[in-house]
Amino acid sequence: MAATAFYQAIGTLQYSGCFSNSNLNQENGNSSYRLVSKVFNLDIAPLRSGTHCSRKRSFSVIQASTSQSTVFDPVSSPSNGSKSDSKKKPSEAALILIRHGESMWNEKNLFTGCVDVPLTKKGVEEAIEAGKRISNIPIDMIYTSALIRAQMTAMLAMTEHRRKKVPIILHDESEQARVWSQIFSEDTNKQCIPVITAWQLNERMYGELQGLNKQETAERFGKEKVHEWRRSYDIPPPNGESLEMCAQRAVAYFKENIEPQLQCGKNVMIAAHGNSLRSIIMYLDKLTSQEVISLELSTGIPMLYILKEGQFIRRGSPVAPTEAGVYAYTKRLAQYRQRLDEMFQS
Numbered sequence: 001m002a003a004t005a006f007y008q009a010i011g012t013l014q015y016s017g018c019f020s021n022s023n024l025n026q027e028n029g030n031s032s033y034r035l036v037s038k039v040f041n042l043d044i045a046p047l048r049s050g051t052h053c054s055r056k057r058s059f060s061v062i063q064a065s066t067s068q069s070t071v072f073d074p075v076s077s078p079s080n081g082s083k084s085d086s087k088k089k090p091s092e093a094a095l096i097l098i099r100h101g102e103s104m105w106n107e108k109n110l111f112t113g114c115v116d117v118p119l120t121k122k123g124v125e126e127a128i129e130a131g132k133r134i135s136n137i138p139i140d141m142i143y144t145s146a147l148i149r150a151q152m153t154a155m156l157a158m159t160e161h162r163r164k165k166v167p168i169i170l171h172d173e174s175e176q177a178r179v180w181s182q183i184f185s186e187d188t189n190k191q192c193i194p195v196i197t198a199w200q201l202n203e204r205m206y207g208e209l210q211g212l213n214k215q216e217t218a219e220r221f222g223k224e225k226v227h228e229w230r231r232s233y234d235i236p237p238p239n240g241e242s243l244e245m246c247a248q249r250a251v252a253y254f255k256e257n258i259e260p261q262l263q264c265g266k267n268v269m270i271a272a273h274g275n276s277l278r279s280i281i282m283y284l285d286k287l288t289s290q291e292v293i294s295l296e297l298s299t300g301i302p303m304l305y306i307l308k309e310g311q312f313i314r315r316g317s318p319v320a321p322t323e324a325g326v327y328a329y330t331k332r333l334a335q336y337r338q339r340l341d342e343m344f345q346s
């Protein structure tokens with residue numbers, strides 16, 4: 001892979017500012033550039049298969065299948081190991097974070113928050129492009145917010161995944177919804193990826209700014225004030241949520257529901273929003289409330305983390321599916337890709 005290509009791709013994350021004066025660990029060190037060197041370093045630590053992970057909620061037949069790793073899958077994801085090592089504790093899982101593609105209110109420069117706005121055509125294209133970038137990375141479970149722009153992004157991205165499993169939204173809003181969305185074929189279940197929607201992953205509620213133009217609001221209230229509302233950690237916009245308040249629900253949800261899946265070896269994708277993901281990244285990267293101020297996420301750019309021996313390691317953004325080096329982040333991911341290559345010969 002040309003290093004410049006990676007620099008360009010990672011640059012679009014606008015993710016460097018927060019590292020320039022941070023005390024992050026070596027993996028996450030000063031800006032994206034340390035990530036670049038990491039891409040070429042093969043991590044050959046042996047991966048163990050996942051133990052069975054119990055889900056808190058019951059999701060009928062699909063749920064059962066997501067926890068059955070003993071069923072033979074010709075391209076099983078790294079979390080689904082062989083019978084012989086199924087008792088060992090998993091030591092690694094992939095976590096993909098994607099901010100939704102451009103929404104129709106991003107395009108109009110309006111504060112959006114919890115208003116449920118769909119993607120633009122550009123946002124659709126960004127989601128598909130994001131899908132190409134993660135098409136060789138195993139995904140066992142998907143979490144999205146309750147908002148359509150995040151759900152569209154997840155679904156569109158999955159149309160590009162080489163494994164061709166079908167993402168299925170698990171409806172558990174009522175007993176009837178659960179019963180009526182059951183699947184009665186175990187074979188079909190094995191080809192599905194459960195998608196869990198959670199309001200806790202929603203964009204932060206922007207209060208009385210929702211629907212206002214960002215530029216006009218800055219002219220009216222002053223640039224500094226609006227920047228404070230948009231990026232400070234603990235100052236909420238009028239009648240809205242601060243990032244701290246958003247973190248209280250989003251990070252709590254992550255810790256309670258998503259992290260246990262990763263610890264069980266499940267590979268997870270989260271499609272969510274600028275601020276709910278900023279709060280989760282703040283937790284993963286151990287950013288301070290000062291550092292998070294300059295953390296900006298672009299629309300539709302996937303970011304990969306590896307959970308390994310209890311630590312989240314940020315691996316940056318996969319560049320393109322054709323770049324072999326990108327998928328050699330770990331031996332386990334490289335093996336997954338190799339199996340896909342062998343199976344689909346593309």
Ligand SMILES: O=C(O)[C@@H](CO)OP(=O)(O)O
Binds near residue numbers: 111274
């Ligand atoms: O309007 C919003 O909901 C968010 C994300 O688009 O905006 P900001 O970048 O100001 O947090």
